[in-house]
Amino acid sequence: MKVxxxxxxxxxxxGAKKTAAEFEKKIREKGLNIxxxxxxxxxxxxxxxxxxxxxDNGGLTRYVKVQxxxxxxxxxxxxxxxxxxxxxxxxxxxxTFLGKQKRIVLRNCGMINPENIDEYIAIGGYEATKKAIxxxxxxxxxxxxxxSGLRGRGGAGFPTWxxxxxxxxxxxxxxxxxxxxxxxxxxxxxxxxVLEGDPHSLIEGMxxxxxxxxxxxxxxxVRAEYPLAIxxxxxxxxxxxxxxxxxxxxxxxxxxxxxRIKAGAGAFVCGEETALIASLEGERGMPRLxxxxxxxxxxxxKPTNINNVETLANVAxxxxxxxxxxxxxxxxxxxGTKVFxxxxxxxxxxxxxxxxxxxxxxxxxxxGDGIKNDKAFKAVQMGGPSxxxxxxxxxxxxxxxxxxxxxxxxxxxxxxxxxxxxTCMVDMARYFLDFTRKESCGKCNYCRIGTKRMLExxxxxxxxxxxxxxxxxxxxxxxxIKDGSMCxxxxxxxxxxxxxxxxFRNEYEDHIYKKKCTAHSCRELLTFTITDKCSGCTLCARxxxxxxxxxxxxxxxxIDQSICIKCGKCEETxxxxxxxxx
Amino acid sequence: MTCENSGCQCGCSNPEYAELDAVMGxxxxxxxxxxxxxxxxxxxxxxxxxxxxxxxxEMTGIKPAKIYGVATFYSQFRLQPIGxxxxxxxxxxxxxxxxxxxxxxxxxxxxNINDGETTKDGIFTLNNVAxxxxxxxxxxxxxxxxxxxxxxxxLTKESAKKVLKEIRQREAKEAKAV
Numbered sequence: 001m002k003v004x005x006x007x008x009x010x011x012x013x014x015g016a017k018k019t020a021a022e023f024e025k026k027i028r029e030k031g032l033n034i035x036x037x038x039x040x041x042x043x044x045x046x047x048x049x050x051x052x053x054x055x056d057n058g059g060l061t062r063y064v065k066v067q068x069x070x071x072x073x074x075x076x077x078x079x080x081x082x083x084x085x086x087x088x089x090x091x092x093x094x095x096t097f098l099g100k101q102k103r104i105v106l107r108n109c110g111m112i113n114p115e116n117i118d119e120y121i122a123i124g125g126y127e128a129t130k131k132a133i134x135x136x137x138x139x140x141x142x143x144x145x146x147x148s149g150l151r152g153r154g155g156a157g158f159p160t161w162x163x164x165x166x167x168x169x170x171x172x173x174x175x176x177x178x179x180x181x182x183x184x185x186x187x188x189x190x191x192x193x194v195l196e197g198d199p200h201s202l203i204e205g206m207x208x209x210x211x212x213x214x215x216x217x218x219x220x221x222v223r224a225e226y227p228l229a230i231x232x233x234x235x236x237x238x239x240x241x242x243x244x245x246x247x248x249x250x251x252x253x254x255x256x257x258x259x260r261i262k263a264g265a266g267a268f269v270c271g272e273e274t275a276l277i278a279s280l281e282g283e284r285g286m287p288r289l290x291x292x293x294x295x296x297x298x299x300x301x302k303p304t305n306i307n308n309v310e311t312l313a314n315v316a317x318x319x320x321x322x323x324x325x326x327x328x329x330x331x332x333x334x335x336g337t338k339v340f341x342x343x344x345x346x347x348x349x350x351x352x353x354x355x356x357x358x359x360x361x362x363x364x365x366x367x368g369d370g371i372k373n374d375k376a377f378k379a380v381q382m383g384g385p386s387x388x389x390x391x392x393x394x395x396x397x398x399x400x401x402x403x404x405x406x407x408x409x410x411x412x413x414x415x416x417x418x419x420x421x422x423t424c425m426v427d428m429a430r431y432f433l434d435f436t437r438k439e440s441c442g443k444c445n446y447c448r449i450g451t452k453r454m455l456e457x458x459x460x461x462x463x464x465x466x467x468x469x470x471x472x473x474x475x476x477x478x479x480x481i482k483d484g485s486m487c488x489x490x491x492x493x494x495x496x497x498x499x500x501x502x503x504f505r506n507e508y509e510d511h512i513y514k515k516k517c518t519a520h521s522c523r524e525l526l527t528f529t530i531t532d533k534c535s536g537c538t539l540c541a542r543x544x545x546x547x548x549x550x551x552x553x554x555x556x557x558x559i560d561q562s563i564c565i566k567c568g569k570c571e572e573t574x575x576x577x578x579x580x581x582x
Numbered sequence: 583m584t585c586e587n588s589g590c591q592c593g594c595s596n597p598e599y600a601e602l603d604a605v606m607g608x609x610x611x612x613x614x615x616x617x618x619x620x621x622x623x624x625x626x627x628x629x630x631x632x633x634x635x636x637x638x639x640e641m642t643g644i645k646p647a648k649i650y651g652v653a654t655f656y657s658q659f660r661l662q663p664i665g666x667x668x669x670x671x672x673x674x675x676x677x678x679x680x681x682x683x684x685x686x687x688x689x690x691x692x693x694n695i696n697d698g699e700t701t702k703d704g705i706f707t708l709n710n711v712a713x714x715x716x717x718x719x720x721x722x723x724x725x726x727x728x729x730x731x732x733x734x735x736x737l738t739k740e741s742a743k744k745v746l747k748e749i750r751q752r753e754a755k756e757a758k759a760v
Contacts, residue, residue, distance in 0.1 A: 009714075009716055010716045010718060010719055013716050013722065013734065013735045014735060045717075045718030046718055048719075183715065184713070186673070186675045186712050186713035187676050187713065187717055188713075188715075188717075189715035189716070189717055192715045224621070225711065225714060226715065227731065262617075262618070263618070263621060265617050265658040266657035266658040267656050267657065268712065279617065280614060281613070282614040282615055282616035282618075282652070283652065284651055284655040285655065300613075300614075341717055341718075342718075343675075343676035343717035343720060344679045344680070344717075345679060345680070349676075349717065349718030350718050384675070415717075417675045419679060423679055428679075431675070432675075435712065439712075
């Protein structure tokens with residue numbers, strides 16, 4: 001028997017370490033001989049901490065939301081008594097969260113101990129690398145990837161085989177295979193999950209890619225904000241080196257390949273490949289004009305190929321199972337699966353891997369179980385700061401590169417932030433512009449100054465100082481910034497504004513002309529009033545920081561709107577739901 | 583004084599930077615290592631002072647202006663010392679939608695500082711960060727200290743304040759014990 005406690009970042013944040021320690025303690029106290037191991041994130045983040053118990057026949061029982069207080073019961077009932085501790089077991093409904101998915105990238109996440117290479121080898125790990133190096137030519141590897149239809153999962157959706165082939169055919173002997181693990185999109189965490197839960201599948205992808213393009217050195221550029229990911233990756237690389245999966249003359253061939261990690265230092269623009277290369281070289285991460293493309297002149301002016309983590313995590317599976325098997329999933333142009341980070345106002349948030357082409361509705365309601373507190377679904381934000389908001393009316397849109405792009409959003413790296421009726425769309429646009437404005441490297445005037453001007457306009461709209469013509473001005477600036485920026489950051493920065501104007505123009509107009517926020521979210525536009533539900537308890541009057549509430553004990557109170565600063569303290573303190581915001 | 587690090591060619595003349603020298607021996611002559619050097623220097627000294635930047639310049643031959651340019655480009659680098667506990671308050675999209683602004687208000691209110699500032703007693707520094715990648719636990723903050731990183735999820739105004747109060751109490755106890 002074996003106890004596995006999920007310890008991805010989200011599990012740890014939910015207290016998984018304490019749970020694991022409690023298991024170890026109780027098992028020791030009872031004198032049992034049972035191993036407590038760890039795994040990465042299985043994806044049901046809303047159920048953390050998750051504990052899997054495997055019996056000797058390999059049968060799995062999954063316990064969810066296991067805090068230290070519940071450990072004694074599970075140890076007593078399951079580990080000693082041999083019965084399932086039903087109170088803590090995952091519910092049938094929650095099982096469907098995983099049941100409706102197809103897991104290729106996340107195939108091992110949460111299943112194996114990422115710090116133990118033997119577990120990875122036991123499930124067929126490094127077989128694909130061996131197959132590629134010992135029985136396939138580099139051209140055959142590229143052909144297989146071409147056959148699979150794999151496209152870059154970092155955002156742009158460029159065919160992977162094409163990039164590999166371009167780097168392979170570029171003149172020169174010294175070439176580099178770079179992995180972009182600088183997952184900077186706020187709201188996306190699939191790469192972190194792969195790095196933490198299944199680092200060997202990434203290493204395999206890099207070795208196979210390196211073999212195909214003729215590189216002998218790989219570099220993984222990881223976000224510094226992911227300390228656990230860096231730690232697990234280092235452990236995995238050391239173990240792979242010990243087993244001869246990295247280093248000189250792999251599998252007895254004349255192909256040598258090794259990888260090193262470079263920690264990023266926190267700059268969103270470094271997700272752009274030429275900026276990433278500048279950062280790898282120790283410079284400010286500023287993009288440069290293309291061409292020459294990195295495949296011709298990249299890292300130290302040598303041919304360089306850059307792939308995203310999720311893209312590379314598919315590679316070993318494709319080599320092992322064939323490109324056709326991968327192509328069986330998804331649509332004709334967007335093949336395979338895609339991982340989405342489902343978060344925001346969703347009941348069951350987490351990582352979801354589904355075949356491309358599944359309708360949005362199926363992801364949000366079928367897997368995510370709908371909106372928190374059963375509020376009305378308003379929109380879903382896809383593609384982070386480069387993407388856009390897709391409104392409720394388009395919920396049947398199939399999730400693939402082509403159809404999502406048609407809506408004005410992009411698949412991007414796969415962040416899916418769900419919003420309900422209380423989310424203000426103008427505020428969302430303001431939020432993203434604030435982000436891109438801060439992250440603009442400053443090289444192109446339109447991006448540097450234009451995003452700031454757009455942000456100022458959005459800010460004044462959300463505080464009720466919007467003017468006639470502001471919407472048109474935003475649209476004009478947006479098109480100028482798109483045309484006048486050199487890299488993807490600037491070219492896509494206006495997207496969140498453009499899509500919200502496209503689908504939620506009425507909200508902009510309400511803010512500007514009626515000075516009202518339909519979502520009741522923009523503070524300056526709110527009016528708090530006290531209804532007849534008020535019992536006259538005087539609590540709000542005492543809490544009000546500006547003494548704007550007047551009234552006698554046991555009589556309905558009133559807010560003096562000329563004094564009120566709209567802080568919402570009264571609404572928070574009222575026990576009778578007597579205060580409404582409008 | 584010569585460096586004890588085998589193979590080191592850095593010269594290692596300043597005992598104040600002995601710890602950094604050990605790292606620089608590895609990186610100083612490798613092109614493209616500036617960011618790694620700055621990361622190590624910040625790990626050791628907590629922030630990058632003008633003196634540290636000048637010293638790195640001497641050792642690597644990279645001009646101080648350029649080092650300053652790199653250090654100010656990336657959000658990870660700090661040019662001012664920070665408190666004992668660094669609060670990294672997530673402002674990612676999921677956290678924003680789930681009320682990160684209110685959490686920031688509560689933290690600022692509790693500590694009497696704004697984003698980027700340090701409390702007078704030197705215990706807390708507040709930094710807003712782009713995304714910690716724990717989106718399903720939004721709103722989230724991470725507290726970094728010498729004893730490791732701890733992440734707190736599903737925050738409310740009250741729970742965020744409670745976390746800070748507990749750290750304060752622990753610190754006060756330790757101060758008394760000393």
